[in-house]
Amino acid sequence: MEFGKAETLGQIMQALRELQQAQGAILGQNGIPISFGNTAAALEAVSSGAALVDRSHWGVIEMTGGDRLRFIHNQTTNTFTQRQPGEGCDTVFVTSTARTIDLATVYVTEESLLLITSPGQDQRLMDWMDRYIFPADQVSLTNLTHSVAAFSLIGPGSADVLKRLGIELEADLPYGHNRVVDLQHASVRLGVGSGLGLPGYFLLVSVEAAAQVWQLLTNTEAIPLGETLWQQLRVQQGRPDPGHELTEDYNPLEAGLWQAISFDKGCYIGQETIARLNTYQGVKQQLWGIQLSGTAKPGETIWVGDEKVGLLTSVVETANDSLGLGYIRTKAGGAGLEITTGDAKGLVIDVPFLARGYLATVD
Numbered sequence: 095m096e097f098g099k100a101e102t103l104g105q106i107m108q109a110l111r112e113l114q115q116a117q118g119a120i121l122g123q124n125g126i127p128i129s130f131g132n133t134a135a136a137l138e139a140v141s142s143g144a145a146l147v148d149r150s151h152w153g154v155i156e157m158t159g160g161d162r163l164r165f166i167h168n169q170t171t172n173t174f175t176q177r178q179p180g181e182g183c184d185t186v187f188v189t190s191t192a193r194t195i196d197l198a199t200v201y202v203t204e205e206s207l208l209l210i211t212s213p214g215q216d217q218r219l220m221d222w223m224d225r226y227i228f229p230a231d232q233v234s235l236t237n238l239t240h241s242v243a244a245f246s247l248i249g250p251g252s253a254d255v256l257k258r259l260g261i262e263l264e265a266d267l268p269y270g271h272n273r274v275v276d277l278q279h280a281s282v283r284l285g286v287g288s289g290l291g292l293p294g295y296f297l298l299v300s301v302e303a304a305a306q307v308w309q310l311l312t313n314t315e316a317i318p319l320g321e322t323l324w325q326q327l328r329v330q331q332g333r334p335d336p337g338h339e340l341t342e343d344y345n346p347l348e349a350g351l352w353q354a355i356s357f358d359k360g361c362y363i364g365q366e367t368i369a370r371l372n373t374y375q376g377v378k379q380q381l382w383g384i385q386l387s388g389t390a391k392p393g394e395t396i397w398v399g400d401e402k403v404g405l406l407t408s409v410v411e412t413a414n415d416s417l418g419l420g421y422i423r424t425k426a427g428g429a430g431l432e433i434t435t436g437d438a439k440g441l442v443i444d445v446p447f448l449a450r451g452y453l454a455t456v457d
Contacts, residue, residue, distance in 0.1 A: 106301045106302055106304070107125070107150070107243070107301055107304060109304075109305040110148075110150075110243065110304045110305040110308055111125055113305050113308060113309060114127050114130075114148070114308070114318065117130060117312065117318055118130045118131045118132065118318075119318070119320065120320070122321060124151050125151075126148055126150065126151050126321055127148055127318065127320040127321065128320050128321050128322050129320040129321075129322050129323070130318045130319065130320050132317065132318070132319075133323065133413075135317050136317050136318070136319040136320075136323055137323065138317075139248075139249050139251070139316070139317035139319070140248050140249045140292065140319070140327065141249065141250075142249070142250065142251065143249050143250070143251040143315065143316075143317065144247050144248065144249040144250075144251040144252045144254070144255045144294075144315065144316045144317070145247070145248045145249050145316065145317050145318070145319040146245060146246070146247055146248075146308070146311050146312060146316040146317065146318050146319060147245060147246045147248060147318075147319050147320075147324050148243075148244075148245055148308075148318075149244040149245060149246050149289070149296075150242070150243045150244050150245075150304070151213045151214075152210055152211065152212065152213050152239075152244055153209075153210070153211030153212065153213070153214070153215050153216025153217075153219070153237075153239045154208060154209070154210060154211070154216065154237075154238040154239050154241075154242050154244065154298065155208070155209040155211065155216055155219060155220060155235060155236070155237055155238065155239075156206050156207070156208055156209075156235070156236045156238050157206055157207040157208075157209065157233060157234070157235055158205065158206045158207075158233075158234045158236070159231070159232035159233040159234050160232040161231050161232040161233050162206065162207050162232075162233055163175050163177065163202075163207070165223075165226075165227070165231060165233045166185070166200060166207060166209075167359065167362065168226075168360075168361070168362050168363070169187065169223060169226060169362065169363055170185040170186060170187055170188075170198070170200075170362065170363075171185055171186040171188060171346060171351075171354055171355040171356065171362065171364070171368065172184065172185035172186075172200075172354055172355065172356050172359075173356040173358075173359045174200070174202075177202045178202065179202050179203055179204045180202065180203075180271060180272060180273055181202045181268075181270060181271065181272075182199060182200055182201040182202060182269070182270025182271065182272050182285060182286075182287075183199070183200060183269070183270045183354070184197060184198070184199050184200075184269075184270070184351070184353065184354040185197075185198055185199075185200055185354050186198075186346040186351050186354050186355065187219060187222065188345065188346060188363060188364035188368075189342060189363070189364060190363055190364060191364065191367055192345045192346070192364035192365075192367035192368050192371070193341075193342035193343070193344065193345060193364075194334075194340040194341065194342070194344055194345060194346050194349055194351075195215075195218070195219070195222065195336075195340070195342075196211055196212050196215045196218075196219060196336055196340060197212065197333075197334065197340060197346075197349075197351060197354065198210060198211050198212075198219070199270065199285070199287070199289070199296070200270075201270065201272040201283065201285055202272075203272070203283075208238075208272075208283065208298070210244070210296070210298075212335065212336045212340075214336070215336055216237055216239045217237065220235055220237055223235060226363075241300070241301060242298055242299065242300060242301060243298075243299050243300070243301055243303075243304035243307075243308075244296065244297065244298050244299075245296075245297045245299070245307070245308065245311070246288050246289050246294055246295070246296055246297070247288065247294045247295045247297070247311070247316060248288040248289075248290065248292050248293075248294040248319070248327070249292065249293065249294060250293050251315075252288070252293060252294045252295055252316075253295075255311060255314050255315060255316050256284075256295065258314050258315075259277055259278065259310060259311075259314055260276075260277075260278070261275050261277065261284070267286045268286065269286055269287045270285065270286060270287060271285070271286045272284060272285040272286070277299075277307055277310060278306075278310060280299060280303040280306050280307050280310075281299070281300070281303070282297050282298065282299045282303075282307060283297070283298040283299070284296070284297055284298075285297075285298070289333070290327055290328065290331040290333055290447060291331040291332065291333070291445070291446030291447035292327070292331065292446075325410055326410045326411075326412060326417075328408075328410075329383070329408050329409075329410045329417050329418065329419055330383070330410075330412075330417055330445065331445055331446050331447040332350065332381070332383055332419060332445025332446060332447040332448045333447045334349045334350070334351070334381060334419070334448075335408065338392065338407045338408045338419070339381055339407045339408065339419055339421075344379075344381075344421065345364075345367065345368065345371065345377075346368070347368065347371050347372065347377045348377055348378075348379050348380055348381060348421065349381050349448075350380065350381045350447070350448030350449055350450055351448075351449070352449040352450060352451065353449045355368065357369065357372055377424055378423060378424055378425075379404060379421045379422060379423050379424060380421065380422060380424055380428065380450055381407075381419060381420070381421055381448060382419070382420060382421075382422055382428060382429070382442045382443065382444070382445070382448075383417065383418070383419060383442070383443040383444065383445035384396075384406070384417065384418040384419065384420050384433065384435075384440040384441065384442055384443065385415060385416075385417060385440060385441045385443055386409070386415060386416035386417065386418050386435070386438040386439070386440045387415060387416075387438055387439050387440070388416075388436065388437045388438030388439060389416075389436055389437045389438055390406055390409055390416070390418065390435045390436030390437065390438040390440075391406070391409060391436055392406055392407055392408055392409055392418075393405070393406065393407075394406045394435045394436045395435065396420050396421075396422060396433050396434075396435045396440075397433060397434045397435065398426055398427075398431065398432070398433055398434075401426070403422050403423045403426035403433065404420050404421045404422035404423055404426070404433075405420055405421050406418050406419075406420040406435045406436070407419050407420050407421065408420075416438065418435075418440065419445075420435070422442060427442070428442060428444075429442055429443055429444045430442065
């Protein structure tokens with residue numbers, strides 16, 4: 095697919111922003127819709143239809159060169175050397191001591207790898223990887239973040255929306271499967287997975303076609319959903335976020351990212367620490383969802399009685415209550431544990447996005 099030139103981004107993306115504002119969007123400082131004033135309809139679409147989220151502020155890095163699969167294999171937690179074009183997966187960038195940097199989705203294409211990073215992490219990861227590219231390595235990095243638009247379709251009706259637009263996908267495609275599709279003369283990289291523990295798809299499109307694709311999708315009964323509700327869904331589903339759950343205070347096993355780790359691959363940055371934690375069952379704290387009744391803020395201590403057992407990392411308000419994510423000491427317990435934090439009482443719950451347990455192999 096062809097990508098637009100960065101210097102024309104503002105002018106070209108303005109058409110998308112004006113379209114979104116005409117649909118009721120309130121834009122944030124980064125230009126991304128915060129809300130469309132349609133909370134009930136958007137949440138209903140997530141559960142029984144299809145919601146459409148603008149993720150154009152997420153990072154997109156293109157990796158080319160003959161050594162690209164070997165390089166990403168050696169830099170991150172998942173396995174890549176045997177992956178074929180059209181496949182994809184989540185993987186974690188970690189430090190040499192296995193502290194988390196970011197959770198990324200990687201799409202394998204015929205010509206390159208496309209890395210989807212968390213918002214604001216693209217240049218950080220570009221700089222991080224550049225440190226490990228040696229002169230003999232056939233690896234090149236290009237930051238496409240400001241040259242593409244990215245959307246997510248979320249909900250069980252997402253495939254139906256695409257079908258009505260002429261894109262009929264096979265049933266039971268694996269997570270990360272990706273291909274280029276023609277959306278009424280717009281070339282779109284379509285990936286399986288919404289970015290949450292919910293059914294859906296990720297769409298990557300040139301900035302020139304962004305407004306056209308957004309219009310097509312919303313004309314086909316995809317309900318626009320803003321960043322505030324995305325954050326609510328993120329916490330409900332349990333997706334960890336840089337600056338909150340993904341920091342150098344935690345490793346990816348503690349963050350519940352077992353599904354993004356391969357334990358039978360060779361050496362990679364942070365591998366020794368992760369292997370030791372797995373072998374000796376050394377995960378001392380784990381990330382959990384927390385139902386809250388009362389007021390609490392990220393950064394507050396989690397208590398069981400008079401004992402400090404963890405730290406609250408994210409909080410969102412819903413129509414009925416507050417929800418949080420937090421790290422809790424493994425020995426203190428898990429789902430069903432009653433806690434207090436701030437001025438709130440809480441109940442520890444499982445959340446769909448996170449995996450946990452000591453596994454022989456996680457692909």
